[in-house]
Amino acid sequence: MIFRRIFDRLSKDLAIDLGTANTLIYVAGKGIVLDEPSVVAIRKNGENDTKLVAVGTEAKAMLGRTPENIRVFRPLKDGVIADFEAAGAMLRHFIRKALDRRGLVRSRVLVSVASGITPVERRAVREAVEAAGARETFLIQRPVAAAIGAGLPVTKPTGSMVVDIGGGTTEVAVLSLAGIVYSRFIRVAGDKMDAAIAQYVKRRHNLLIGDQTAEFIKMSIGNAIANGGAPEFLPTKGLDLASGLPKTIEIESREINACISELLVSMIETVKVALENTPPELSGDIVDRGIVLTGGGALLKGIDKLISVETGLPVTTAEDPLTTVVRGCGMAFESVELFQQVVI
Numbered sequence: 001m002i003f004r005r006i007f008d009r010l011s012k013d014l015a016i017d018l019g020t021a022n023t024l025i026y027v028a029g030k031g032i033v034l035d036e037p038s039v040v041a042i043r044k045n046g047e048n049d050t051k052l053v054a055v056g057t058e059a060k061a062m063l064g065r066t067p068e069n070i071r072v073f074r075p076l077k078d079g080v081i082a083d084f085e086a087a088g089a090m091l092r093h094f095i096r097k098a099l100d101r102r103g104l105v106r107s108r109v110l111v112s113v114a115s116g117i118t119p120v121e122r123r124a125v126r127e128a129v130e131a132a133g134a135r136e137t138f139l140i141q142r143p144v145a146a147a148i149g150a151g152l153p154v155t156k157p158t159g160s161m162v163v164d165i166g167g168g169t170t171e172v173a174v175l176s177l178a179g180i181v182y183s184r185f186i187r188v189a190g191d192k193m194d195a196a197i198a199q200y201v202k203r204r205h206n207l208l209i210g211d212q213t214a215e216f217i218k219m220s221i222g223n224a225i226a227n228g229g230a231p232e233f234l235p236t237k238g239l240d241l242a243s244g245l246p247k248t249i250e251i252e253s254r255e256i257n258a259c260i261s262e263l264l265v266s267m268i269e270t271v272k273v274a275l276e277n278t279p280p281e282l283s284g285d286i287v288d289r290g291i292v293l294t295g296g297g298a299l300l301k302g303i304d305k306l307i308s309v310e311t312g313l314p315v316t317t318a319e320d321p322l323t324t325v326v327r328g329c330g331m332a333f334e335s336v337e338l339f340q341q342v343v344i
Contacts, residue, residue: 004253012099014134015329016091016108020124020166021190021296023056023090024323025098026330027111034098039063040086041072055093062209076159078123078187079114079169091132106135110333110343112142112325114169115183120259122344136325139344141331142325143183144168145175146294148342149328154178158171158287160283162323163271163307165297167191170267172274174282182277185287186270190297193218193260200259201238205249208239218300221253224264225302230255264303268310275311280289290314 013028018038025034027213036056043051053070054062061070075087099107113122122139144154153159155178164171167190173183188208194214196308201207201214209217212235223298232253240247271291291315293304296320306337310317318324332338 003059007141007282013108013110013333014095014098015112015326015333017096017112017130017142017323017329018076018091019166019325020074020079020169023094024326025094025324026333027098028330028333031330034094035323036094038074038076038090039072040090041077042086043070043196045069052089052093054088055146060212063212072219077168079166079185080117081124084124086113087127087128088131091128092276095134103342108131108136108138109134110138110140110339112145112329112331113142113344114138114185115141115171115173115180116185117276137189138339140329140342141173141180141183141344143171143180144175144178144342145328145332146318147173147175147292147328148331148338149324149326150294152289153322155338158289159278161274161278161286161291163267163293163298165189165267165293165295165300167296168268170297172270174274174286176276176282178338181282182274183280184270184277185275186266188266189295190215192263193222193293193297193300194261197222197257198257201236201251204239204255205251206241206245207236207238207249208241209236211292213238217251217256218260221251222256222260222342223253224257224260224306226257226261227254228302228305229273252297271307271311275313280315285311289314293317294321296322320329 017024023038027033031338037060039059040061041051041054041062075083079099126137146162147154147165160175162173169185170189172184182284197214221234224254233250238246298317306314
């Protein structure tokens with residue numbers, strides 16, 4: 001008991017939003033201390049000889065700029081761990097950086113996970129976090145964490161709807177009494193939009209661009225609403241596939257809407273299916289309170305208006321939607337009563 005008290009006093013509770021695109025860490029009593037891309041760079045020196053070269057922001061800066069023996073990639077795909085060893089190494093690096101020490105005293109960690117992942121995928125998250133040095137690992141469903149971070153009354157017997165648009169998945173959930181009444185998620189989100197933009201530019205303009213350029217185009221001139229305002233133009237650099245030489249072209253905002261429209265339709269349909277499966281008593285609450293958007297995808301221009309038009313409900317975007325989930329995790333960790341209600 002004495003050693004346990006010493007451990008509890010020296011260790012710091014951590015809340016982690018382990019996302020496909022970004023990983024955020026919240027330290028109890030301090031707030032958000034880390035927000036970096038979920039990217040690693042690994043050098044392969046031989047058949048079985050690999051070395052971690054860079055993690056996070058430093059690794060993302062290497063995308064498309066490395067020699068053949070260095071691989072830059074995301075250990076997570078579509079909201080789940082795709083490379084266990086790389087995910088563990090990335091988490092270990094991030095946790096040490098967040099704690100600003102080598103981490104001799106291990107911490108308790110609360111991690112957000114997609115509501116629709118399988119028990120095997122949940123186990124992979126637990127094992128990766130424990131391999132990174134966690135003393136105890138707890139899981140919370142991402143929509144629940146998002147609702148807490150957005151300030152919704154999740155513990156009360158009233159209905160709330162959250163749409164969390166991340167890099168790999170879009171999750172829609174109806175919540176009441178600290179639990180999920182209905183949830184649905186699809187593997188269509190920011191990454192698929194970036195890929196669609198890159199494919200369109202390649203097909204329409206015969207120009208090869210990278211994922212980072214596609215993401216920049218989306219966030220700069222992308223709009224969820226067709227003809228949403230005056231057309232915008234963005235100079236875009238890439239590799240001309242005809243000449244093999246660098247080239248600059250101008251991309252118009254209406255082109256971006258056209259190439260992501262099918263993906264937006266899928267996301268809207270997911271929201272509608274969730275509304276159709278919501279109990280009548282909770283539907284009235286959602287009509288009054290509306291839908292709350294969280295996640296990086298909520299920053300796409302016009303997406304709140306599009307969902308509002310298609311559903312007939314008021315739609316608001318959470319304050320700082322990129323950090324809503326990790327803030328919700330941190331708030332749950334700092335309240336014993338809330339923690340006991342929402343942890344899986």
